[in-house]
Amino acid sequence: xxxxxxxxxxxxxxxxxxxxxxxxxxxxxxxxxxxxxxxxxxxxxxxxxxxxxxxxxxxxxxxxxxxxxxxxxxxxxxxxxxxxxxxxxxxxxxxxxxxxxxxxxxxxxxxxxxxxxxxxxxxxxxxxxxxxxxxxxxxxxxxxxxxxxxxxxxxxxxxxxxxxxxxxxxxxxxxxxxxxxxxxxxxxxxxxxxxxxxxxxxxxxxxxxxxxxxxxxxxxxxxxxxxxxxxxxxxxxxxxxxxxxxxxxxxxxxxxxxxxxxxxxxxxxxxxxxxxxxxxxxxxxxxxxxxxxxxxxxxxxxxxxxxxxxxxxxxxxxxxxxxxxxxxxxxxxxxxxxxxxxxxxxxxxxxxxxxxxxxxxxxxxxxxxxxxxxxxxxxxxxxxxxxxxxxxxxxxxxxxxxxxxxxxxxxxxxxxxxxxxxxxxxxxxxxxxxxxxxxxxxxxxxxxxxxxxxxxxxxxxxxxxxxxxxxxxxxxxxxxxxxxxxxxxxxxxxxxxxxxxxxxxxxxxxxxxxxxxxxxxxxx
Numbered sequence: 001x002x003x004x005x006x007x008x009x010x011x012x013x014x015x016x017x018x019x020x021x022x023x024x025x026x027x028x029x030x031x032x033x034x035x036x037x038x039x040x041x042x043x044x045x046x047x048x049x050x051x052x053x054x055x056x057x058x059x060x061x062x063x064x065x066x067x068x069x070x071x072x073x074x075x076x077x078x079x080x081x082x083x084x085x086x087x088x089x090x091x092x093x094x095x096x097x098x099x100x101x102x103x104x105x106x107x108x109x110x111x112x113x114x115x116x117x118x119x120x121x122x123x124x125x126x127x128x129x130x131x132x133x134x135x136x137x138x139x140x141x142x143x144x145x146x147x148x149x150x151x152x153x154x155x156x157x158x159x160x161x162x163x164x165x166x167x168x169x170x171x172x173x174x175x176x177x178x179x180x181x182x183x184x185x186x187x188x189x190x191x192x193x194x195x196x197x198x199x200x201x202x203x204x205x206x207x208x209x210x211x212x213x214x215x216x217x218x219x220x221x222x223x224x225x226x227x228x229x230x231x232x233x234x235x236x237x238x239x240x241x242x243x244x245x246x247x248x249x250x251x252x253x254x255x256x257x258x259x260x261x262x263x264x265x266x267x268x269x270x271x272x273x274x275x276x277x278x279x280x281x282x283x284x285x286x287x288x289x290x291x292x293x294x295x296x297x298x299x300x301x302x303x304x305x306x307x308x309x310x311x312x313x314x315x316x317x318x319x320x321x322x323x324x325x326x327x328x329x330x331x332x333x334x335x336x337x338x339x340x341x342x343x344x345x346x347x348x349x350x351x352x353x354x355x356x357x358x359x360x361x362x363x364x365x366x367x368x369x370x371x372x373x374x375x376x377x378x379x380x381x382x383x384x385x386x387x388x389x390x391x392x393x394x395x396x397x398x399x400x401x402x403x404x405x406x407x408x409x410x411x412x413x414x415x416x417x418x419x420x421x422x423x424x425x426x427x428x429x430x431x432x433x434x435x436x437x438x439x440x441x442x443x444x445x446x447x448x449x450x451x452x453x454x455x456x457x458x459x460x461x462x463x464x465x466x467x468x469x470x471x472x473x474x475x476x477x478x479x480x481x482x483x484x485x486x487x488x489x490x491x492x493x494x495x496x497x498x499x500x501x502x503x504x505x506x507x508x509x510x511x512x513x514x515x516x517x518x519x520x521x522x523x524x
Contacts (some may be wrong), residue, residue: 003108004092007115011084011125017394018080018125026051027128028075031061037230048231055242058169059228059320060086060132070259076460080125087124091115094346097142100149101312102354109378110353113285116385117265119338120345122397123377126421127339133172134343140165140179141319141347147214148190148311152206154213162338163217167224171232174242175343175344178323184213186315189300193307200315225439249333256335258411265335270328276338276414277324281345284381286401288352293317295355313354319347336418392499396423411482411502420453420481422505429495430477430507441465450475450510451516452486472515478508480518487520 019095023056024501033047046052060082068078094114099107124131147154150358154162169176179482232242247378255262258272278286296317299305323344357380363371388406389396398417400410407416434447441447446465450472451458458479459468472478477494480486482503494508 003111003115004088004095007091008084008088011088012081014394015080015084015125016077018083019394019421020076020454020458021126021419021421022454022462023128024076024079024126025456025460026053027058027061028065028079030054030058031065032139034058034230035063035065042230048234052245055223055233056129056173057229057232057246059127059171062228064128072356079128083128083131086132086135087121089347090120090124090131090138093135093138093142094349097138097145097354097370098350100142101316101350102357105360106350106353106357108353109356110350112382113282113288113352114346114349116382116389117282117285117345117349118385118389118392118396118399119280120342120349120472121389122323123339123342124400126393126419127342129173130339130342133169133176134346136165136172137170137176137179137319137343138346138350140169140176141182141316141350144179144183144186144315145312147210148308148315150189151190151308152210154210159217162214162226163219163221165221166218167221168228170221170239171225171228174232174239174246175323176316177239177243179319181322182315182318185318186464189310189314190307192222210451225481238286247332253333254335255485256418257413257415262484266333268331268334270331271343272334273324273327273338276340277401279410279414280338281348281401282381282385283401283403284378284385285352287358287381288355289320289348292351292355293321296351313351316347316351319350320344337397337415354394395499395504397421398499398504406500407502408500415483416481417504418480420457422481423451423453423458423479424461425497426479426495426505426507427458427463429497430479431462433494435509442510447477448475450478450515450518452478452480453483453505468517472510472518476509476511478510478515478518480506480508482506485520487518489515489518491515 009290030047030050030053033050036044037047045516047058064079064082068075071078073081085241091111091114095107095111098110120131120134139161143158143165144492146158147162150158166176166179171178191203191207194206198206222233232239237335249266253266254262255264259275260266296313300314321344323341327341359374360371363374384402388399388401392407393397395417397419398405398407400414404410410416430449446467449458449462449468450470451468455468455470458464462468469475478489478491480489482505489508489510491508491510493506495496495505496503497505
């Protein structure tokens with residue numbers, strides 16, 4: 001509880017530090033359209049054809065838009081606050097799940113691993129799709145674990161949690177259907193045990209009974225899905241249409257930096273995800289999760305291990321690894337680092353927490369003198385991660401671990417601030433510089449800023465005294481991200497945003513200079 005309270009306080013004090021990404025403005029528009037649709041009694045249906053966002057749920061966006069109407073914060077500050085709240089909920093559920101599976105120490109370790117995972121922590125503030133989806137999926141996993149523990153007589157609370165988790169997961173992203181695969185494959189050890197102990201007829205009857213008592217929960221989940229993703233229930237086949245749509249790359253291809261090469265996103269190699277997970281997750285989480293995955297599969301043939309425990313750990317292991325394995329085989333378009341796979345990090349944290357608690361218990365029984373060494377190593381791993389989070393703030397989502405050489409070692413090899421969060425700090429410092437110098441814009445016009453990066457977030461951050469665009473010929477200043485596609489300019493640098501000696505953004509004074517373009521030309 002103290003850890004959760006500390007995270008909540010820190011998040012409450014710092015949520016305003018996080019800038020806007022590429023998607024925030026569009027998601028805010030989507031929220032307005034959804035609320036107009038509900039407010040008009042479904043007469044205004046513009047939300048059901050808005051960009052491609054109608055194929056996603058808008059629950060997060062609607063909550064932020066509604067909360068904005070009743071609290072004295074700007075809309076985008078409210079979005080950051082809601083992200084922090086959702087993230088803390090995810091931490092609390094992860095703690096409860098780890099505690100339920102492995103006891104109090106496992107719960108605490110799971111919570112610490114997730115809270116001090118820079119990728120999850122950074123995304124929870126500014127990612128309106130993937131972070132809420134990750135929280136929804138861990139809620140569903142908690143329901144599934146309770147279902148296994150109480151099988152074949154699940155309690156009303158468990159049925160409610162399963163339905164809520166399913167509705168929220170599918171309502172965020174249709175990819176939530178993967179949980180059905182985790183449940184079916186994970187249930188195999190328990191069903192085989194049921195066959196041995198109860199016989200075929202009784203096993204099938206018990207299974208059918210569980211499906212029957214789950215129906216009210218699933219009906220509730222369908223209503224939740226429809227509330228936050230209205231398009232999904234307009235036609236029975238709409239979720240399958242969304243699944244088909246997202247199974248193919250749906251945008252004009254662009255290129256990103258991966259392992260020192262500039263690669264088109266549909267052509268990313270199979271090694272994309274394993275490489276980035278290995279280099280971006282904290283070292284302590286990597287070691288513990290890998291050990292837990294190996295232990296789970298090694299445990300499955302052992303008769304002395306209870307079937308329920310096999311099923312629970314197998315479901316959790318599949319939740320942490322199966323999406324990555326599918327992506328490595330299917331090789332879809334991959335981009336923006338691992339943000340689309342943030343939802344596998346909470347189950348990884350639970351696996352790691354359970355593994356740590358198991359190791360400490362084994363050492364207590366057999367090698368007590370090694371307990372302080374393992375505990376100190378665990379705490380040191382968490383401290384490494386915490387130090388990086390403090391140093392990178394508010395760009396924790398760009399984290400690379402010490403295996404990669406931190407962000408300094410990753411700078412020339414991988415994308416860092418791919419969502420352009422640094423433009424907020426660059427904008428704030430540009431305004432301060434102008435006020436400090438007591439400069440005023442040319443007569444009869446505003447300051448003009450050419451931006452290499454997300455345009456609308458830059459406009460929101462700069463405010464009404466500036467106009468922004470790509471055209472650098474008539475601009476007063478140039479604001480560029482520190483990514484490979486933004487050219488380094490020969491012009492006075494007014495602002496430089498850096499972390500670990502890596503440039504995240506710059507602002508140049510280009511008045512009186514002829515700058516043809518801010519974009520670099522990628523090497524062939």
